Amino acid sequence: MATVLAHSDSPAANAQTNSKSTPATLPPYRLASRLLHPHDTVIDVKGTEIGGRSIVLMAGPCAVESEEQMLLTARGAKSAGASVLRGGAFKPRTSPYDFQGLGEDGLKLLAKASAATGLLVITEVMSEQDLPIVGEYADILQIGSRSMSHFRLLEAVAARGKPVLLKRGFQATIKEWLLSAEYLMAHGNDQVILCERGIRTFDTEHTRNTLDLSAVPVLKRETHLPVIVDPSHATGRRDLILPMSMAAIAAGADGLLIEVHPSPDSALCDGKQSITPEELEQLVAALQPLASACQRTIGTMAA
Ligand code: PEP
Ligand code: MN
Secondary structure (H helix, E strand, C coil): CEEEECCCCCHHHHHHHHHHHCCCCCCCCCCCECCCCCCEEEEEECCEEECCCEEEEEEECCECCCHHHHHHHHHHHHHHCCCEEECECCCCCCCCCCCCCCCHHHHHHHHHHHHHHCCEEEEECCCHHHHHHHHHHCCEEEECHHHCCCHHHHHHHHHHCCCEEEECCCCCCHHHHHHHHHHHHHCCCCCEEEEECCECCCCCCCCCCECCCCHHHHHHHHECCCEEECHHHHHCCHHHHHHHHHHHHHHCCCEEEEEECCCHHHCCCCHHHCECHHHHHHHHHHHHHHHHHCCCEECCCCC
């Protein structure tokens, strides 16, 4: 259930002030816009608030591979302060010859790791056909970058009634992304989280994508929806997770989605951008002072 919070110095308050002096035109993403909904949306997922003062950590492997991998990751993520366990069971792979995910068996492993730790589950739904089964296991349904403009999928996912994390299409403008959020909202789902995961630019030698950090403050001004950042897919490099996470927090992100694997070098998918559970713990410790400086807390350990 989405609720609202007011922060007096937030873009919401500015939007209100501005709207008094200059009559603003309603953008086409009217439900997502701050103009009609000036206060931040805070999404409560079984007691975990997304979009509030605390920066939420979502962590886990790119793909669910085994019970041991999931339990090790989930326990590590939990002790690092994560509240959401990620892991793909249905994987959108560029090549049809790459590992496609464990399907329903993967969802069962997510459920097992969630039951062992109390972490919420986020996992991707790639097609309408998979929605009934994925919707049974996911606390948050993830729409991947490649599916952001799959409008019939958005409509079906909206109707499922669960919180949705909408990744930015790697070729999408901010407006197109907000219009995809609008599809979800126009079909009755106001529990939408936006996730910046990098866009495709010309340099693919040093980074996998280009993390569009300016999207974060732009979105905070344009929309009331929570905004999180995925530095893993944005960079493709584990050594860039710390600096880009710091930058994301400084830019105003409400959460981080980070790929974590107990042995990244043997991961079936995205090992180069994955960190270990121990490294996640160190990352969170390194981010704490910055979060405090930004008047935020980070993770479940934070007071
Ligand atoms: C993922 O998070 O599992 C994923 C496939 O990322 P993206 O859709 O951003 O490429
Ligand atoms: Mn991945």
